[in-house]
Amino acid sequence: MSRTAIIAGQGALVETLVAALDSPLVYALEGFEPAVPAQPFRIERLVPFLDQLINADVDKVIFVGAIRRPRLEPEAFDPRTAQLVPRILTAMQSGDDAALREVLDIFEEYDLKVCGVDEILPDLVPQSGVLTGDPSEADRRDAAQGAAILAGTGQFDIGQGVVVAQGLCLALETLPGTAAMLEFAGRHRELRPNPDGAKGVFFKAPKPTQDRRIDLPTIGPDTVAQAAAAGLAGIAWQAGGVIVLDRDRTVSAATEAGLFLWARD
Known part of the structure; x- marks a missing residue:
């Protein structure tokens, strides 16, 4: 057997x-x-x-x-x-x-x-769509910038996440991990050029060359709490490339915190 x-x-x-x-x-x-x-x-x-x-x-x-x-x-x-x-x-x-x-x-x-985990539990890896909230045009531009940044840094084996606010890279995930990056972004949120403008987006994606059978990036309720504490507008990720743990709790936490969750094509 x-x-x-x-x-x-x-x-x-x-x-x-x-x-x-x-x-x-x-x-x-x-x-x-x-x-x-x-x-x-x-x-x-x-x-x-x-x-x-x-x-x-x-x-x-x-x-x-x-x-x-x-x-x-x-x-x-x-x-x-x-x-x-x-x-x-x-x-x-x-x-x-x-x-x-x-x-x-x-x-x-x-x-x-x-x-890969997505072969065993495909429902953990959302395909394209907004799970909750409504990303603005500014948020969508920030998510696109985040995707471009990770596509460029992937060859250096740095990390799988980035925070972009008003087109500017506010924080990049490195060895200390996601929580440390989001804490850093929260401490420096005043660096956004327009204090009343777009709050910023946490974007997550696999590295362009990584084997997706291992080390797919993951978000969950804790990630939502950390992004909310950092004062961000929401979380976006590469559709089909990120695991969402405990989806019901994650979506509920984001809805309550006023954050959007978006699996971006």
Whole structure:
């Protein structure tokens, strides 16, 4: 009997996926365990871990949740995994996206099919349309500028979010993450040229070259609260490219806060 394995990081999406699947096996990189029970593994013993998956009749793997680049301990590598080190280190020098793609390639070399969250739970990834609110023409221009900025910065493996107000980039998501970016944007909202003009838009999208089977950007009720605290008009994202967690609560929170939510073509 074939089985599905979840390679879990941290965040609410892990619990959503575990609840949606029929008795999946859940594993987590040591040090980044999720809120649900998970068997730990280490990158330094990646090949024995792949053997473990195969022996458990796993044929499908889903990566979900947040992790950071782990610290590797050279003395912990087993001989077979050590042979993969040059590949992984070379990819890491090109950025996190390249490193993740190399890991996916290794999994598939062991006949483990890597699936994206949108393949398993397509309703989590809204297609084009406004979920709530009514973005103004100024908001739509700010969202378009945000999309253009992320298209330009994607090659540098920086982040998946940007805040644009009145055509100006107010904040760009970097390693500290979305919450830090929105807090920064809120502290500097007075930099908008017209205090009575457009409040600004948080725009989110996958990096242009990233493998969408892993690390799709995510928004949820917490994101709405953070965008509202930053004084923004709403949140827009690339349609079909962003996971919306707990959609009913997210839409309700945005409606109550007076923010629009827009999956932009």
